[in-house]
Amino acid sequence: MSALQQQMTQMMxxxxxxxxxxxxxxxxxxxxxxxxxxxxxxxxxxxxxTSLQQLFDLLFRVIDRFCEDRLKPLQPSTFVxxxxxxxxxxxxxxxxxxxxxxxxxxxxxxGAQRDDLLKRISxxxxxxxxxxxxxxxxxxxxxxxxxxxxxxxxIRKAEAEKLADELTKEIAGHREEVSELRxxxxxxxxxxxxxxxxxxxxxxxxxxxxxHNHRLxxxxxxxxxxxxxxxxxxxxxxxxxxxARRSNRLLSDALDSRGSTDRRDSFVGRGTLAWTPRHxxxxxxxxxxxxxxxxxxxxxxxxxxxRKAKGSPLAGFTSAFLASRYGADASSYAYALNLACEMFDxxxxxxxxxxxxxxxxxxxxxxxxxxxxxxxxxACASADIQLHGSARLCIPxxxxxxxxxxxxxxxxxxxxxxxxxxxDSALTNTGVLYYATLFPNTTRDELIGLGDDGKIAQDSRxxxxxxxxxxxxxxxxxxxxxxxxxxIGKDIVTADDIxxxxxxxxxxxxxxxxxLQHYFDTALDPGxxxxxxRAAAAIRSAVLIRSGLTMTRTxxxxxxxxxxxxxxxxxxxxxxxxxxxxxxxxxxxxxxxxGKRSVIDGTLSR
Numbered sequence: 001m002s003a004l005q006q007q008m009t010q011m012m013x014x015x016x017x018x019x020x021x022x023x024x025x026x027x028x029x030x031x032x033x034x035x036x037x038x039x040x041x042x043x044x045x046x047x048x049x050t051s052l053q054q055l056f057d058l059l060f061r062v063i064d065r066f067c068e069d070r071l072k073p074l075q076p077s078t079f080v081x082x083x084x085x086x087x088x089x090x091x092x093x094x095x096x097x098x099x100x101x102x103x104x105x106x107x108x109x110x111g112a113q114r115d116d117l118l119k120r121i122s123x124x125x126x127x128x129x130x131x132x133x134x135x136x137x138x139x140x141x142x143x144x145x146x147x148x149x150x151x152x153x154x155i156r157k158a159e160a161e162k163l164a165d166e167l168t169k170e171i172a173g174h175r176e177e178v179s180e181l182r183x184x185x186x187x188x189x190x191x192x193x194x195x196x197x198x199x200x201x202x203x204x205x206x207x208x209x210x211x212h213n214h215r216l217x218x219x220x221x222x223x224x225x226x227x228x229x230x231x232x233x234x235x236x237x238x239x240x241x242x243x244a245r246r247s248n249r250l251l252s253d254a255l256d257s258r259g260s261t262d263r264r265d266s267f268v269g270r271g272t273l274a275w276t277p278r279h280x281x282x283x284x285x286x287x288x289x290x291x292x293x294x295x296x297x298x299x300x301x302x303x304x305x306x307r308k309a310k311g312s313p314l315a316g317f318t319s320a321f322l323a324s325r326y327g328a329d330a331s332s333y334a335y336a337l338n339l340a341c342e343m344f345d346x347x348x349x350x351x352x353x354x355x356x357x358x359x360x361x362x363x364x365x366x367x368x369x370x371x372x373x374x375x376x377x378x379a380c381a382s383a384d385i386q387l388h389g390s391a392r393l394c395i396p397x398x399x400x401x402x403x404x405x406x407x408x409x410x411x412x413x414x415x416x417x418x419x420x421x422x423x424d425s426a427l428t429n430t431g432v433l434y435y436a437t438l439f440p441n442t443t444r445d446e447l448i449g450l451g452d453d454g455k456i457a458q459d460s461r462x463x464x465x466x467x468x469x470x471x472x473x474x475x476x477x478x479x480x481x482x483x484x485x486x487x488i489g490k491d492i493v494t495a496d497d498i499x500x501x502x503x504x505x506x507x508x509x510x511x512x513x514x515x516l517q518h519y520f521d522t523a524l525d526p527g528x529x530x531x532x533x534r535a536a537a538a539i540r541s542a543v544l545i546r547s548g549l550t551m552t553r554t555x556x557x558x559x560x561x562x563x564x565x566x567x568x569x570x571x572x573x574x575x576x577x578x579x580x581x582x583x584x585x586x587x588x589x590x591x592x593x594x595g596k597r598s599v600i601d602g603t604l605s606r
Contacts, residue, residue, distance in 0.1 A: 012037060028067065035060050036103040043111040217570055221429065228424055232461070239346060269331065275537050277358045279319035279334040287332040293347065296340035299333075300353045304366070314356050314363045348467045359537055361474050362544050369470050371588070372407070373439055376466075378587035379403045380435035383578050394432045397424070398563035398575050405559050406580040408469070408548040415469055415548075420559055422462040431570045439463045469548070477545040482536045498535050 014033055035056075042052045269282030291299075307317045322330040322337075341354035352369070355361045380403060384395050400423060405416065427433055438460055484501055564575045 031060075031063060039103055043108065218429070221431075221570055225424075225427070225429075228421065232421070232425060267335075269335070275359070275533050278313075278315040279322060279357065280331075280338060281319075282331045282335075284331075286335045287329065289329070289332050289336040291333075291336050291340050293340065293344045293350075296337055296344065296350060297347065299337055300341075300350060304353070314353075315359060318357050348464045348471070352467065352471055355471060355475065359540055361471070361478065362541055364544060365471065365474060368474075368544055368546075369467050372470060373463075373466070375584060375587045376403065376407060377435060377439065379407070379580070379583040380433075382583045382587060383580075384435070386578060386583075387576055393436045394434045396567055396575065397427050397431055397433045398560070398567040399578055399580075400433045400435065401563040402560050402578065402580045403584065405557075407584055410546075410548040411469065411473070415472075416559060419462070419465055419469060420563075422460075422465045425461055431567060439466075470546075473546055473548045474544050477547055478540050481539055481545070485536055485539070502539075 012033070038056050042056060266285040266287050269284060269286050270276050270280050271283055272281040303314075303318055303321050306321060307314065312320075319330070319334065322333050326333045338354065338358070341350040345351045345354070352365060356363050356365055380395055380400060381391060383399050383403065384391050384393065387395065387399070401420060404419060404423065408416070408419075411419070423433070423438075426438060440460060440463070481502055485498055487501070567573075567575050
């Protein structure tokens, strides 16, 4: 039994020993005893102490008030207990209050002692539990360590035995594999020896076939060149035959036109009209002076060479030059030169001079041809440097074809074939082309064909055909313009009539409208009329039209593809890529026309 229970038992034993005769007084004493017992009970109630204490305080305060209001003063009596001695002369309520206060203090002190004792007991129990736990842990650890070491030794021994068995099996398997590999290696060596012998035999056969293929390729190239040379010789012979026949016809016509015996060596001039070339304007009989082709070429060279320093119109300068040299016979030599140019029109230099001097094309045809020649040669030189790192003066034939077809994409197929055929005639057996030799007279006037020694140099076939194609291209389009003007249907027309008629021509109209309008504005009065013949002559002298530079034809790519295939067949390698359009664009020289004419889409206009 705890101390608290003992105190409560002692106080309850006082329940039957209360003194006094008055029952009410006895009841009050028992109430106070109950108050003290409940106070002890509340002190040991733990978590409910506060709530019970508040409840019982409230209850006893109500009882005290009730007693103070209703009860009469009691007679003095004596209350003796084992706890305290009550003063008989004091108020019984005061005595009870003092006892209650002492009991409360005693209860609080007992509660504090009890709480301290409980804390100590709890600390001792915790320490005991901790010591027991440490002891158990140490005992278990020692036991586990001993068991673990034994188990590890057993496991390691089992693993070692298992590993030894596995290694023994693997060694046996590897030995069998080594034996099998040795057998396979022996078989492969025998097979490799057979393949090596076959490879040597095939290599020897391949070398023989390659050499044979190269010889066939070279033979094919030589045969192709021989065929081209034969065709070229046939064409040359046919051309010479045609030229001889034409010369005979012209001589026959000239002899028939001489008339009577007193005028046998002369003929009538063309007159002095405005559209007649200046050097051929003559209304009298003109003496016939036969001249050779060499003399005509030399005379043309002298005229052009003298004209370079003065820059005069070709027809007027030719008349002045012949007058200063031949005096009264100037007209005779003018007609003789004109007749020689017509008879020997196979010579491109004479043909160009005849067209320019007679007003069939503008004098600037010379500058245009010179520009195209330099553009082609410079583009070849740029490709040469791009391919070889430095100028070697030669490029593969296929690259020359690429430059040529890109420069003149608008040439008809037959014209392009003729140019490529002439270019092929300058090709070497190794498939390269020496572009510097294509135009052998570049040190002087390449349009005339004279070397530095003043003699006629042998011009290349490609050079002659190159110039011929440019002249034909210009003449073809000018003839179309002239035919269009001739279809107006009246002899006298206005500038508006001509412009309206020409402007509808595809490719041609928009390009000559500006220079033609310039001619009408400067040469004629506003609203004045002009003859159709004079208008046609004005157009020929005012503009140079080219279709070969701008009109695109798909056949150009076919020629280049064929040249690439021939290059690969001859060399066995692919053709190195070159941007031909960029080379041509960089090589063009519009400064030739500064102050004279401008290059606009292949058209030269004032």
